[in-house]
Amino acid sequence: MKLKYIVLTALALTLGATACSDWNEPEAREPQVNSFKERDPQGYADYTAALRRWKQTPHQISVALFDNAPEVSVSERDFLRSLPDSLDFVVMRHAARLTKYDRDDMKLVRTDFGTRVLYRLDCATATPDEWTATAAAVKAGQFDGVVIASSAAPDASLLDALVTAAGSGATLMFEGSPSVLTGQMVPLFSHFIIDATSAKDAYDIDMAVRLAALAVDQASLLLCVAPSGQITDHSGVSRNAPAGAAVAAMTASPALAGIAITDISADYYDADIIYKRTRGAIQTLNPAQ
Numbered sequence: 001m002k003l004k005y006i007v008l009t010a011l012a013l014t015l016g017a018t019a020c021s022d023w024n025e026p027e028a029r030e031p032q033v034n035s036f037k038e039r040d041p042q043g044y045a046d047y048t049a050a051l052r053r054w055k056q057t058p059h060q061i062s063v064a065l066f067d068n069a070p071e072v073s074v075s076e077r078d079f080l081r082s083l084p085d086s087l088d089f090v091v092m093r094h095a096a097r098l099t100k101y102d103r104d105d106m107k108l109v110r111t112d113f114g115t116r117v118l119y120r121l122d123c124a125t126a127t128p129d130e131w132t133a134t135a136a137a138v139k140a141g142q143f144d145g146v147v148i149a150s151s152a153a154p155d156a157s158l159l160d161a162l163v164t165a166a167g168s169g170a171t172l173m174f175e176g177s178p179s180v181l182t183g184q185m186v187p188l189f190s191h192f193i194i195d196a197t198s199a200k201d202a203y204d205i206d207m208a209v210r211l212a213a214l215a216v217d218q219a220s221l222l223l224c225v226a227p228s229g230q231i232t233d234h235s236g237v238s239r240n241a242p243a244g245a246a247v248a249a250m251t252a253s254p255a256l257a258g259i260a261i262t263d264i265s266a267d268y269y270d271a272d273i274i275y276k277r278t279r280g281a282i283q284t285l286n287p288a289q
Contacts, residue, residue, distance in 0.1 A: 051085060052114035060249060060285040061088040061258035063173075063193065063222055064278070065120070067265060068102050069094045077268035080105035084275050085113040086282050088258075089171070091147045095119040095137075096130065106142075116144035116171060123150035131158045135165035145171030147193070153180050163188055175224075178215040192216050193260045196223045196245060201232040205248045209256070223249055224260040227267035227277050242267070242281035250285060258285060 037044040064087050066080065076082040079101060083090060090109065092102070109115040121134050137143050146166065148154055163172065174181065175193040194212045199205050205223065212221055223245040225231070231244025239247065242261055249256035261267070261278055270276040 048085075048112045048114075055088060055114045060246075060255065061191075061222070062086070062278075062282045062285060063089040063091060063191075063258070063260040064264040065091045065093055065224070065260060065262040067094065067263070068092045069097050069099045075268070076274075077265040080117075081108055082268070082274060083109070083115075083264070084279050084282065085109070085115065086279070087115055089116050089118055089144075089173075091118045091120050091173075091260075092143075093120050095121075095143065096133070110144070118145045118147050118171060118173065119143040120147045120149060120175075123148060123152070123154050128158060131162055132165070135162040138166040138170045145173070147173045147175050148189075149175035151176055151180065153182055153185065156182070156185070159185065159188070173222075178212050181215065186216055189216075189220075191220050191222050191257050193222045193224045197226045197229065197241075197262065199225070199229070199231055199241075199244075202234045202248060205231065205245070209248075209252060218252065219254050219257060221256045222258050222260045223256060224262055226263050227261060228263075240277045240280075242277045243284055246281040246284040 036047075064083055066083065068078075068080065070078050073079070080090060092098070092106075098106075106117050110117055119134050119137060121131065126134075134146055138146060146162065148159070163170075166172075172189050173191045173193060174189045177194065178186065178189075178192045181189075192212060194208055196205055196208050199208065208223070209218065209221060212218075225241035225245045227240065227242060229241030229244075230238050231241050231248070232238040233244065233247060238244075242259065245259040249259055259281060261281070264275070264278060267275050267277045273279065
């Protein structure tokens with residue numbers, strides 16, 4: 001009798017545990033994340049309208065060189081939507097292979113934030129067909145302009161055809177030493193991105209600026225640095241490279257056009273706020289923003 005009671009009790013406990021397991025099985029649900037836009041539509045509309053107006057005023061600009069469309073995405077650092085919305089330009093380094101996410105994010109930042117998105121064309125690898133396709137993409141409104149990256153003067157006929165096809169409203173920048181350009185090419189570009197990624201101090205910056213200014217107007221220069229670098233100014237103060245470049249751009253005489261940050265995704269992670277160094281540099285360039 002005692003054995004029968006033990007068996008029945010054990011069976012009841014087993015069935016009860018199974019039933020509870022079935023009843024309490026967690027249901028898989030997609031996480032619901034409410035963005036600023038969803039939480040406060042009017043506040044979001046007011047903020048983005050003010051941001052777009054500010055970007056139309058005279059100020060020192062900030063440019064991000066962005067490694068879009070990775071083969072495997074590891075986090076939000078791989079998405080255009082997570083970049084600081086106060087950036088003036090984003091250069092898509094792999095513009096020929098946009099993902100659906102790239103296209104959706106491009107629409108968001110261009111429409112809401114007034115951020116202009118540029119197609120990066122590398123002269124070292126681009127074929128004539130790619131030049132034609134780049135111009136067509138800009139003319140179709142998919143991009144706001146082109147950054148031509150080259151260590152030598154671009155092919156004049158290809159450059160002229162791109163400028164003509166892209167239209168007068170397109171932004172055209174040059175990434176490289178402006179000294180390689182011919183006199184007829186220089187006026188085609190609004191800005192010149194000069195490499196300062198190896199600069200350690202203000203003297204390195206001064207040299208890079210002086211060399212570039214021999215060929216183009218100093219006020220059209222953008223200092224290009226990487227987030228991981230450090231730059232020490234003339235007073236001996238060391239700052240992260242974006243902040244150091246911002247200070248150098250502001251204090252130069254005449255002032256430079258602004259800064260460019262390459263490998264910008266490396267600045268994503270921070271315990272306090274994403275893109276902390278980038279945001280700080282933009283704030284340094286434009287304290288009222």
